[in-house]
Amino acid sequence: MGEPWPSGGQDWQPTGIPGEALVELDVFPPEQHQRWTVLLRLLLAIPQLIVMWFLGFAAFVVVVCGWFGALFTGRLPQWCGEFLRGYFSYSARVYGYLMLVVDEYPPFAWNPPNYPVRVLFPPPTELNRLAVLFRLILAFPILVFTSWLVSGWAMLAFVFWLIVLITGRMPRSVFEATTAIMRTELRTQAYTYLLTPAYLKGVFGDQTGVPVDPATAQWGQPVRQWGQPAPQSPTRPLLLSRGGQVLLIVMLILGILASMLQTVTGDDGDIDDFSLARTTSQILTP
Incomplete structure (x- = not known):
């Protein structure tokens, strides 16, 4: 299987805006989806969503601890950063599967090797204490x-x-828009x-940047060896077509429009409205 892809460091490059410490996303779509897994996608994803619920609660506790650490030291504690990067990488794999941009079932692993969804985080850096506050x-x-954006996709x-x-x-325009939303969600979080x-x-x-056609992007063999350049991804750089x-x-x-309608009808929702898993499941559940 090869060694795990790193989640940052030397592989991270600011493809879109030089000098900005932005999260990058690699997604390698399948040549052909298995229709039976597409048919049962939400059902198959339920175990992953349950795991995500527990991990999300843990991430909230971790970020509260990290907020105090960053407020006093100007840096997110290393252990907090490692957990949160792992959590968001895990969630990206689950959402990529749920949103049909990949077909391979996400493993119940923190850092699986060679999965076709990969999140690259910039190296840890100092934080402005006032911005942290x-x-x-x-x-x-x-x-x-x-x-x-998430509600519109849903x-x-x-x-x-x-x-x-x-x-x-998946049509190319849908793939581009979906991965753009995934990356936006990651950068926001x-x-x-x-x-x-x-x-x-x-x-x-x-x-x-030079665009890569998702139809020609290859994932898998030969497995990249540690220290070799990563294969070019159709989402890094993320160059959207007009469609x-x-x-x-x-x-x-x-x-x-959905948000305005929600306001007019008096449905205030709750904090989970920002959750991609909740919004997606609300739409797809019969």
């Missing part, structure tokens, strides 16, 4: 913005599921949970 206030706008989730079920493939001082950027993709950008805008508009 007011982190929730500063993060609120991007949390709301991200929730709009409103179209059944259509995406039906397309993949019938054709066995990385800022909120003190893993990076970089505010959310690159929602509509990166501006430079992907339009679809992302449509999702954003749908999410805003």
Whole structure:
């Protein structure tokens, strides 16, 4: 199987905005989806979502401890950062499977080798104590913005599921928009949970780089050996086609409309509305 992919360090490169400590995402889509797993995707993902619930509770406790540490020292404690990076990497694998961008079932492992979803975190750095003190206030706008995108995706989730079920493939524009939302969610949470001082950027993709067609991206053999360059990913840099950008805008508009409707009807929701797992399951559950 080879050695595990590292979650940062020398493999992390700022592909979109040089000098910004932004989280990067690699996703290698399958050549063909197995239709029976697509049909039962939500059911198959239930064990993973249960694990995610417990890990999410633990992550909340860890970030509270880390907030005090960062407030006094200007750095997130190492053990907090390691746990949170592992947690968000795990969640990205689960969401990638649930959102149909990959077909391989995510293993119940903290750092599995050669899984087709990989999160790359920038190296730990010093944090502004004032920004740490007011982190929730500063993060609120991007949390709301991200929730709009997630809600918009969830409103179209059944259509995406039906397309993949019938054709066995995810259209390129859907893949681009979905992975853009996944990366936006990761960057929002990385800022909120003190893993990076970089505010959310690159929602509509990166501006430079050479695009990789998801249909030709290869994952698997030969397995990369430690120290060799990682294979180029169709999501790093994330260059959205016109169709992907339009679809992302449509999702954003749908999410805003859903939020306005929720306000008008008096349904205030709760903090879980920011959870990708909750929003997705609400739409896909009969």
